[in-house]
Amino acid sequence: IFFANEMDQPFFSTPIQYMEIKLLNRIFRHCGSFYVREDEQNILYKAILREYFSLLMSDKKTISVSMEETREKSGMQVKANINVLESVLSSFFEGKTRDIDIIPMTINYDRILEGETFPYELVGEQKVKESLSRFVASARYIGTPFGKACVNFGSKISLKEYVENMGIQQHQVINLSDVEQNEVIKSLTRTIHECNSELSVIMSTAPLASVLLQNRKGISQENLSKSLEYVYEELSARNAVFAEKSTLNGDLSSSMTLLGEFVKKKRDVFEPMVSPKVDYKNILMLAYYKNSLVHIFLKEMIIGVSFLGFGKDTIKLSGVSKERVWNKVQFLSEMLDGVFVQDSIKITDYDDFEKTLKFMEERKILYLEDDLMKYETPHNGQNGLLFLCSLIWPFIDTFWLTMVYIYTLFPENHVTKEKVLSKIQWFAESLYEDNIVLHYESCSFDIITKALEYFKSKGIIIIEEREGEGLCYCLDPVYRVDEESLQNIFE
Known part of the structure; x- marks a missing residue:
């Protein structure tokens, strides 16, 4: 990508354990890699790292920094590693650099290579140590279908302009206290999270995984196609961005090929491939792919599960007052606040709650009758409420x-x-x-x-x-x- 666009190869941070891999450590270093110790509290080490970043910035070099502290294994955005970002931006706060341009970037995959190890890490097994032999062994995947990778670059964020918009002038930057600097970095982190959320695209495996997990006991190919089409329609209604326009038609065959090892088929019925205590990792991997679209439905999910919590008979017959549902929504929103990092997808107040309710009514997920929320079984066979709750x-x-x-x-x-x-x-x-x-x-x-x-x-x-x-x-x-x-x- 950088070569095709005549851009300099960026310097990029790499976990310290990669430095122990013979041969690869030299290759990485010649490609611009520098090794960073995670959560290092040594004052001397942090000072040297800051100075290294300052030298790179003064030479107008490009630095690639991962927002996550470790490999992200849930399929969702996670909190940023503020320590690394703080070191990168230190030259600006110290007055050594007049401005730093930040360009958000996301990479989305149809299928990830680490699928063989992620599930085990999620259930507590030790992370597989990186090694030269493991790197060489990965050659066996050459020719294996992994689908598409989608790389998106966002608009440039000028740090100088960003702090000015916060009411901080250039000459005041050097006098900021550590607390004030942290506030700037936290605000910038939230902005980058929002940019990354907008840049992220829905890959073909995400909708398929969500439908399969909703129907764990199996679903016929005909109903799978209909459900997949429904999910694409709901994603489109929320302005989700897809990797390719063709996926709007639900390219079932290609995405099923990519998820084939996690799914079994009996005649024309598909279901997650799970044997007790053997194939649980398949569920975790399907959840990984599903979670990449969960944030798009967050507001409706919280309202939907709060509403359904009053019982199917109640929501169908008598309905539930919006006030009672709102109380549960507030509780769940607070509880799940740390799970989802993007602020823009969260319900902010009662007006936002009512606005979301009207949207859900338009999508025929529920209907409103004065101050009551009610539900009726959809005629098209697609239960939007249960889909939201399953997420x-x-x-x-x-x-x-x-x-x-x-x-x-x-x-x-x-x-x-x-x-x-x-x-x-x-x-x-x-x-x-x-x-x-x-x-x-x-x-x-x-x-x-x-x-x-x-x-x-x-x-x-x-x-x-x-x-x-x-x-x-x-x-x-x-x-x-x-x-x-x-x-x-x-x-």
Whole structure:
């Protein structure tokens, strides 16, 4: 891409473990790679890294920086690595560089090469160590169909203009405190997230994966085609961008080829290929592809699942007041805030809630009758409400089962910080095998981590130092003596 557009090859940050790979480390370095230690707190190291970035900036070099701290394994955007971005921008705040141009870029794939290892990492197994032999072994994938890769570049963001729009003049930049610099970086990060969200495209495997996961017990080829067409229509109604216009017609054969190893077919019925304790990774990979479109439906998903939570009979017969649904929407929005990083896709206030309701009525997902929200079975056979709920149920299940596990800590139990994720994940798998939790992707480490962060932020659990065990998760002292309060939260 850079060669075709006569652009200089950018310098790019690479995790430090790649420096240990013989031969490859030299190739990467000659291609512009520099190795960065993640979460490094050494003051001298950080100072040298900042100075290195300053030298590159003063020479007007291009630097490629990944927004994620590690490889993203959930299929969604994740919080940016502010530490690396802070180092890159340090020369601007120190007055060594008058301006820095930032160009957001996204890469979307029909199918990812790392599909063989991602699922295992999501359920707690050790990340496969990169090595020269593994790199050479990847040659076996030559000729394997991986579909398309879509690269998009956004509009340039001038850092100088950006801070001026925040009311900070050029001569004031050098006098900004660390706190003020962090505020600028956080604001810039949110802007980049929004740009990346707009640049992201829907690849052919995402709609197919979402339909397959909604119909885990199988779906005929005829109904699969109809459901796929419906998903494309709903995505188009929300101004989603597709990799190719042809995918609007639902190119089932090509996308099914790409997801073939995760799906089995009996006669003309397709279903996820899952054998107990053997093929659970297939569910995780289908969820990975599905999650790339989830953010497009976020507002309607939260409203839909809040509405359906009152029961099918209630929403069909008597309906539910908008005020009651709004109360649940507020709770879910707050709970899932850390899962979705884009601010523009979140429900901001009651007016936004009502605006989204009207859109859902236009899409015939529900209908409004004065102050009531009601539902009726669609005549076209496409249940939009259940489709929306199927996208968000796994996330809610994760928070629910995490809360159930937290309840087992009452009153004085604790679990070490190193083991908490594996304990909850084991607990989640047990609930799945007992058919209490219906979505295996709810066992994902990534979402469990976010659930723990949420309950910690609410003061329900805390981290304490325990003699001989180190840092441990346990209940906040308030909930160790007041089980009723803990039950109220659970309810």
